[in-house]
Every structure is written in structure tokens, then in C-alpha cells.
Amino acid sequence: MQSLQDQDDLIPRPRGSLPKMCAAVLSAMTIGGVLFLSPERLFGWVAMVILILTLGPLLHGLCLLAEEILYHSNTRHRGRGWSHVLPACGLWGKTLLAAGLAGLLLHLVRHPLPHQGQSWELVLLASSLYPLLKSLGVLGPSEVEVSALCEGRKMNVAHGLAWSFYIGYLRLVLPRLDDSITAFCATKTSSLGRGSRKLIILIPLNANISHKLNEEDDRILYCDNLPNNEIDRAGVRGRVYKHSVYSVFDEHKKAHECVLEYATPLLTLHSMSQESSAGFGEPERRQQVLLFFRTLQDILENSLECRNHYKLILLNDEHEEDPHFLSKAILRNLQQQEKEEYCLTPSPQQETVNTFPSQSSSRASAPPIKGDWHHPDPISREPTLMYSLDPPHTLKHLEENNHDYPEK
DSSP: OEEOSSGGGTSOOOOOSHHHHHHHHHHHHHHHHHHHHOGGGHHHHHHHHHHHHHHHHHHHHHHHHHHHHHHSTTTTSTTOOHHHHHHHTTOSTHHHHHHHHHHHHHHHOSSOOTTHHHHHHHHHHHHHHHHHHHHTTTTOOOHHHHHHHHHHTTOSHHHHHHHHHIIIIIHHHGGGHHHHHHHHHHHSOOSGGGSOOSEEEEEETTOOOOSSHHHHOTTEEEEEEOOOEEEEETTEEEEEEOOEEEEEEOTTOOEEEEEEEEOTHHHHHHHHHHOGGGTOOHHHHHHHHHHHHHHHHHHHHTOTTTTTSEEEEEEEOSOOOOTTHHHHHHHHHHHHHHHHHHHHSOOHHHHHOOSSOOHHHHHHHOOOOTTGGGSOOOOOSSOOOOOOOSOOOOHHHHHHTGGGSOOO
């Protein structure tokens, strides 16, 4: 396996609106060509095409409606009425409105189309053939369309697993992690308190998880468990949640302790890919792992309870020749965390300098020198409230006393 230094190259981004833009450009070019060749019949042709393209889905919706009413009205719709069944079958909304506007435009067009009688036959024939081709899968949605629909509506397996992992585990244990590490360091001689205080979660792309990390990399050794967290959950009194502490050795045999574990939902993805009845192959598993990483990252970044208590590491499985890849990937992230914490630590001078001295001392010792604001004191880390003892004055009072100020 290989660690991803630039994870953006591998993690799929949400699909954008490029297909809509391409479709709009193609439609504009076609309409422009028809307008140039036959401007007087443009609206008639456009109305005819829109009517064909919308009547077909409406007829297909009628076929779906027959199935839903006869066999699924009580089980799937539970008597919610036509207001729910009709939109579910596509017999309401944009399609119906577009068909009505196209028919109205075709009725109002002044210049009749050539062979108008045959044109209506074409409309009926194309609209009736659409449900057949749609039912046979000829006009079915492509794989990209299905993927975009599932991602947009959060219907993927990865979305459910990520939310389950967060709500059922991470949201419960991450806010307690710092206290567990403190209690662990108080009872044992450990360097964990001086190192990373985050839970490192490993997410391999192949979803193949080893239950003992030393079997995967002999530079990773199990040390101990953090104190148990007992939480009442789903009728279980005192359900136990725990984390394991590992020592990760570098090339100089120096140990670095951290709290480490794999993302357990990946076990589900790997097991599903091994079952033929799940219909879940290796390409789908890899895609779901990437979506799981992206979804979990978005969830945790927006969680105030879990912020700064975790670190997600995505592991690539393309190169497995390095037996110490896993330890190197963990050490790189530990070093990155140490650099970030060092950069965020303020210098001792900034903590001890008092920017605003007391009012009495400033009046006694500081002479009123013009231009002293050009040399401000170092900025204090603690905010100070400054107030004036002079009574407030109105603008009218300032205008009356304006003669007291020397003119330039």
C-alpha cells in the first residue's frame, strides 16, 4: 500500500453542472441552425419536439401508476392518496407543465408545419414507443446518472455507513478522548501525553483490515488500552467503548505512541464484496470506500464535538512491496501534527507582555508625545476593555465649541 500525500487526486469530487451546460450549448446551436434555415417554422418545430419528448414519459408514468395502484398502494404508499402516488410516478410537476405549454404553443403557432397530419401521427407513435423502450432498459439511466442520483440524494452504502460510524461511535467517544488520554498518562509511564492526542483512523482503499496491526507491519506494537468508556446505549447498561495505544517505531528504532485503529465499517464493505448475492464487486467497493472517506470527512469537519480529536488517513493499495509502509504513513502524519501544533503555539513574549498599562501608571509615567501611536506595543493575547471617564457630548456641543480648535 501507499500513503496519499495529495488525496485530492484520488477522492472523487461531487459532480457538477457541466452536462447541463453542454446540453444548453448543443440546444442553442441546433435552434440557431433551424432559425437560420426556416425561421417561420421554428416555434412549431420546437413545440412538436417538446411534445414528443414529454408525452413519452407521461405515458410511461401511466404504466407505472397501474403497477402501484394494483399491487403497492397499501405496502409502499400506505394510503397516502393521489397527491403522493402521482408525483412518484412522474405524472405531476415539470413534465406535465412542459407538455401542456408545448401543446398550447403548437396550437397558437401561425405557420403550420409541412405534413401536419403526419406530424401528429409521429407524435403518437414516438410517445407510445417510449414506454416500451424505457421498460426494456433501452432508454434506462446510465451508470453515471445512477451514481449522480445516489450521491445527490445520499443513497449510497457509503453514506449510511459513514453516518452510522459517526452517530453510533465517533460522536460518543471522541469528546471523551482527551480525558481518557489524561487518565492513561496519569497511571502509566507513557509519552502519549506529549505526542498526538488524536484518534488516528486508518481507511485502506481495498477495505482489507488486519485485526492485529503487528501482522501487517512489525514496527507497530500494541502497548495497552485507554480507560474504558461506559455509556448506556440502546438498552445496554454500561456498554464499553475502548481505544488501543500503539508504539510506532521509526528507522532509528525510536517509539512514537498514538491511539490507532481502522474504520470498522470497512469490514462490512469488504464482506459485501465477497458475497455474490450482494451484487457488490471490487470496483464498486473501491468507489464506496472513497465516498465513505469523503462523507466521513465532511461530517467530522462540521461536528463541533469531534473537531481536533481525530485524524483520517487514506491508504492506497497499489504498491504493497514496502513492508513498513503503514508505520511510515502513520509517522508522516504524526510529524505533520507536531508541526501544526508547533506553529500554533504562541511565543512566551506574547503571553507576558501587557499591551495596555493601567490608567494611573500611564498618566504618571508616559508623557503626552504626539506620534506615539506609530510605535504600538506588542499585541496582547487577552482582550482588554478600555473606557473613558469623560461625559458623552453631542455633535451640537462640538459645533458650539469648534472655535476652541485652531484653524490650519
